[in-house]
Amino acid sequence: MNSLLLTSTRCSRFNKHLLVRIPSSKEYWNKKTRIPTLTRYRHETGHHSASLQQNLDPPAPPNVIVVATSKPWVDRLPARIQPYLYLTRIDKPIGTVLLYLPCTWSITMASYALHTPWTTPLTYLSLFGTGALIMRGAGCTINDLWDRKLDKAVERTKERPLARGDITPTQAFAFLGLQLSAGLGVLVQLNWYSILLGASSLSVVSIYPFMKRITYWPQAVLGLAFNWGALLGWSAVAGTVNWSVCLPLYAGGICWTLVYDTLYAHQDKSDDVTAGIRSTALLFGAQTRPILSALSASSLSLITYAGYLNGQGAPFYLGTALAGAQLARVLWSTDLEQRASCWRAFVGCGWAGFWVWMGALSDYALLAAGQM
Structure with missing residues (x-):
C-alpha cells in the first residue's frame, strides 16, 4: 500500500449537517467533530481496492451520517490501461x-x-x-x-x-x-x-x-x-x-x-x-x-x-x-x-x-x- 488519501472537499448538499466528503471514500462527522477512521488506501497498481475498503470502514457510529461517493470512472476500467x-x-x-x-x-x-x-x-x-x-x-x-x-x-x-x-x-x-x-x-x-x-x-x-x-x-x-x-x-x-x-x-x-x-x-x-x-x-x-x-x-x-x-x-x-x-x-x-x-x-x-x-x-x- 502506498498512501492514505487525505484530500477532502466541502459537500454543499449536506452543509446543514456540517459534513465533509472525501472523494471515493467515507468519513464520519458528528456536528463539527470528525470521528477518526481509516480511509481508502491506493494499491501500488494505482487503482482502489473495493474489498480492502469494506474491511477498513468500521460500522457507522450511532446518530452519525455517512457520506460515501463512487470511485473515479477510470478505476472501473481494466487495470492494465x-x-x-x-x-x-x-x-x-x-x-x-x-x-x-x-x-x-x-x-x-x-x-x-x-x-x-x-x-x-x-x-x-x-x-x-x-x-x-x-x-x-x-x-x-x-x-x-x-x-x-x-x-x-x-x-x-x-x-x-x-x-x-x-x-x-x-x-x-x-x-x-x-x-x-x-x-x-x-x-x-x-x-x-x-x-x-x-x-x-x-x-x-x-x-x-x-x-x-x-x-x-x-x-x-x-x-x-x-x-x-x-x-x-x-x-x-x-x-x-x-x-x-x-x-x-x-x-x-x-x-x-x-x-x-x-x-x-x-x-x-x-x-x-x-x-x-x-x-x-x-x-x-x-x-x-x-x-x-x-x-x-x-x-x-x-x-x-x-x-x-x-x-x-x-x-x-x-x-x-x-x-x-x-x-x-x-x-x-x-x-x-x-x-x-x-x-x-x-x-x-x-x-x-x-x-x-x-x-x-x-x-x-x-x-x-x-x-x-
Whole structure:
C-alpha cells in the first residue's frame, strides 16, 4: 500500500449537517467533530481496492451520517490501461478545454471574417476538439517523462503513474508514440500551411517541462504552446494566418494562460521550493493578485483589439465583458494559501475563455442567419 488519501472537499448538499466528503471514500462527522477512521488506501497498481475498503470502514457510529461517493470512472476500467489514462489526465478535462478554447476563438473569428458556411466551423471545431484531447494527453506524457523524479517530491503529483512506478519510462515513450501518431492523423486533415504550422508547435511543447528548472517563467512558455490554436485555427479555415488579427489574439491568450497557470502553481508552491521547481507563483509571491489583475486586463484588451480588427459585432464584446467579470470574480474570491481554492480558480478561468468563444460564436450565428 502506498498512501492514505487525505484530500477532502466541502459537500454543499449536506452543509446543514456540517459534513465533509472525501472523494471515493467515507468519513464520519458528528456536528463539527470528525470521528477518526481509516480511509481508502491506493494499491501500488494505482487503482482502489473495493474489498480492502469494506474491511477498513468500521460500522457507522450511532446518530452519525455517512457520506460515501463512487470511485473515479477510470478505476472501473481494466487495470492494465488505468495508468495510461491517468497519464493523459483524461479524468481532468479542464486541461483539454484550456487547450481547445483558443482554437475555437480563431476558427469562429476566421469563419466570421470570411463569411463561410456553417459547415466550415463545425468541421474544424470537431477536428480541433479531437486534436486537443489527443495532444493535451501527449503533452502530459512529455511533462511526466521530464518530471518523474520531481513529481515524487510534490504532494499533489507523487501519485502520477510514472512517479509511482505504475508504468516505466519505456512504456511511456511507446505510448507517446501512439499519441503523436494519432495527433498527426488529425493534423494531416488540414492544409499544408496548417500542417507545417501545427508541427512546429511540438518544439515549444517539448521544452516546457525543462523551463521550470531554469526560469521563473515556465507559465509563459506554456502560454506559447497552449495558445498555438489561435494561429492554427485561422490557418485551417483560411489557408494562411491573418497576423494582424491573430497576433493580438495569441498574445491575449498567453496573458490568460499566465493568469490561470499561476493560480494552478500556487497549489504546489511550498513543495516547489523544496524540489527546486520555479514558477510565476513563487516569483510574484505576495504581489500575485495585482499582477494577475493586470495580466487579466491585458488579456481582455488584446482579445478585444483582435475583435475590433476583425470587425466583430456587439455580441463579441459582450462575451469579452463576461470574460472580464469572470476573471475579476476568480481573483477576488481565491485564497492563494488554500490548494482547493486555487484549483477552483484554475477551473474558473476556463469559463472566461468560454465566454470569449460564445461572443464570437453569437456574432457568427447572427451573420450566418442573415445569409440564409
